[in-house]
Amino acid sequence: xxxxxxxxxxxxxxxxxxxxxxxxxxxxxxxxxxxxxxxxxxxxxxxxxxxxxxxxxxxxxxxxxxxxxxxxxxxxxxxxxxxxxxxxxxxxxxxxxxxxxxxxxxxxxxxxxxxxxxxxxxxxxxxxxxxxxxxxxxxxxxxxxxxxxxxxxxxxxxxxxxxxxxxxxxxxxxxxxxxxxxxxxxxxxxxxxxxxxxxxxxxxxxxxxxxxxxxxxxxxxxxxxxxxxxxxxxxxxxxxxxxxxxxxxxxxxxxxxxxxxxxxxxxxxxxxxxxxxxxx
Numbered sequence: 033x034x035x036x037x038x039x040x041x042x043x044x045x046x047x048x049x050x051x052x053x054x055x056x057x058x059x060x061x062x063x064x065x066x067x068x069x070x071x072x073x074x075x076x077x078x079x080x081x082x083x084x085x086x087x088x089x090x091x092x093x094x095x096x097x098x099x100x101x102x103x104x105x106x107x108x109x110x111x112x113x114x115x116x117x118x119x120x121x122x123x124x125x126x127x128x129x130x131x132x133x134x135x136x137x138x139x140x141x142x143x144x145x146x147x148x149x150x151x152x153x154x155x156x157x158x159x160x161x162x163x164x165x166x167x168x169x170x171x172x173x174x175x176x177x178x179x180x181x182x183x184x185x186x187x188x189x190x191x192x193x194x195x196x197x198x199x200x201x202x203x204x205x206x207x208x209x210x211x212x213x214x215x216x217x218x219x220x221x222x223x224x225x226x227x228x229x230x231x232x233x234x235x236x237x238x239x240x241x242x243x244x245x246x247x248x249x250x251x252x253x254x255x256x257x258x259x260x261x262x263x264x265x266x267x268x269x270x271x272x273x274x275x276x277x278x279x280x281x282x283x284x285x286x287x288x289x290x291x292x293x294x295x296x297x298x299x300x301x302x303x304x305x306x307x308x309x310x311x312x
Contacts, residue, residue: 035111035114035117035118035121035312036117036120036121036124037121038121038310038312039117039118039120039121039122039124039125039174039176039310040121040122040124040125040128041125041308042121042125042174042176042308042309042310043098043121043122043124043125043126043129043176043178043308044088044125044128044129045308046176046177046178046306046307046308047090047091047095047096047125047129047131047178047306048084048085048088048089048090048091048129049081049084049085049091050081050085050091050303051307052248053246053247053248054081054247054278055078055081056247056248057247057278057279058074058077058078058278059078061074061220061274061275061278062074062075064274064275065273065274065275066273066274067267067271067272067273067274069267069268069271069272069273070267070268070271070272070273070274070275071273073267073268073269073271074220074268074275077268077302077303081303090129090131090132091303091306092180092218092301092303093132094132094180094181094182095126095129095131095132095134095154095178095180096131096178096179096180096181096304096306097134097157097159097160097178097179097180098122098125098126098157098159098176098177098178099159099160099163099176099177099178099179099239100118100122100159100162100163100174100175100176100177101162101163101164101165101174101175101177101239101240101243102118102162102163102164102165102172102173102174102175103164103165103166103167103172103173103174103175104164104165104166104167104172105166105167105168105169105170105171105172106166106167106168106169107168107169107170108169108170108171108172110172115162118162118174119158119159122159122176123155124155126154126155126157127153127154127155129154130154131154131157132154133150133151133152133153133154133156133157134150134154134157135150135151135153135154135156135157135158136148136149136150136151137149137150137151163236163239163240165240171311171312172311172312173309173310173311173312174309174310174311174312175243175307175308175309176307176308176309176310177239177242177243177305177306177307178304178306178307179304179305179306180301180303180304180306182216182217182218182301183216183221183298183299183300183301183304184298186212186213186215186216186298186299187296187297187298187299188208188212188296188297189231189234189235189238189294189295189296189297190294190295191292191293191294191295192204192205192292192293192294192295193291193292194291194292194293195291201227201293201295202253202256202257204295205223205225205257205295205297206257206260206261208297209223209257209261209297209299210260210261210264212299213261213264213266213276213277213299214264214266214270216299216301217269217270218269218301218302218303219266219267219268219269219270219275219276219277219301219302220267220268220275220276220277220278220302221261221276221277221278221299221300221301221302222245222247222277222278222279222280222281222299222300222304222305223257223258223261223277223280223281223297223298223299223300224238224241224242224245224280224281224282224297224298224299224300224305225238225241225257225280225281225282225283225295225296225297226238226239226240226241226282226283226284226285226295226296227282227283227284227285227287227293227294227295227296228285228286228287228294228296229285229286229287229288229290229294230294231294231296233285233294234285234294234295234296235296237283237284237285237296238283238296238297238298240283241281241282241283242281242298242300242304242305242307243305243307244281244283245279245281245283245305247278247279250279250280251282253280253282254279254280254281254282255280257277257280257282258277258278258279258280261276261277261280262274262275262276262277264276268302269302281305
């Protein structure tokens with residue numbers, strides 16, 4: 033029951049609270065922003081975050097799909113019912129939040145067509161299969177991420193011919209982000225990138241980039257992505273300005289001997305990545 037309650041609270045925390053590094057990034061953007069329209073939007077988004085945290089209300093009407101990353105220590109063991117308790121905690125968290133009812137009724141075809149309508153119970157929104165990884169020591173970490181629909185519409189995973197030049201890979205990613213971020217609507221964004229050997233690996237790395245990334249500390253590659261995307265002048269909510277991206281998260285995995293790199297990209301919206309961490 034202890035784990036169930038922790039997961040429930042993590043779902044609510046991820047959905048209703050900005051992390052310190054998000055607040056830092058917004059405040060930094062306000063200092064450097066010159067557009068009055070952009071400043072107005074950034075201030076409203078920060079006010080929205082304060083209200084959401086104080087009242088435990090969702091940061092956005094699109095409360096997102098819960099995704100789970102579990103990191104199991106090499107010297108740790110999991111109790112009986114561990115994964116069942118996580119699913120139960122997620123269900124309770126979605127109900128208490130409450131999340132927006134988005135679970136579709138019916139069989140395989142009916143769910144695709146959405147012909148049978150939706151479940152009214154937000155708890156029916158089951159998470160995808162969990163991503164499992166290992167870490168050192170006697171510990172277990174559970175990451176909960178709530179992923180909204182807008183960024184998913186603008187996300188993509190595809191191959192890039194690198195021509196032995198990392199700039200070729202990142203410049204293609206930047207060109208793609210610039211074309212999609214202008215259509216995202218809910219900027220400022222946080223572009224997240226995973227580069228791997230397969231589509232599954234690249235997407236997993238991108239997901240981990242969102243789980244691990246910190247706006248307090250940005251690599252040279254992440255700064256390059258952010259600065260390049262900000263050159264687009266899309267600005268907050270598309271109203272123009274220098275704050276199209278607050279920062280970037282990049283995760284590069286092992287690579288195969290090949291002329292191709294598989295790149296997974298997702299422009300997290302102005303309330304994302306919505307995430308919480310439980311150390312168990």
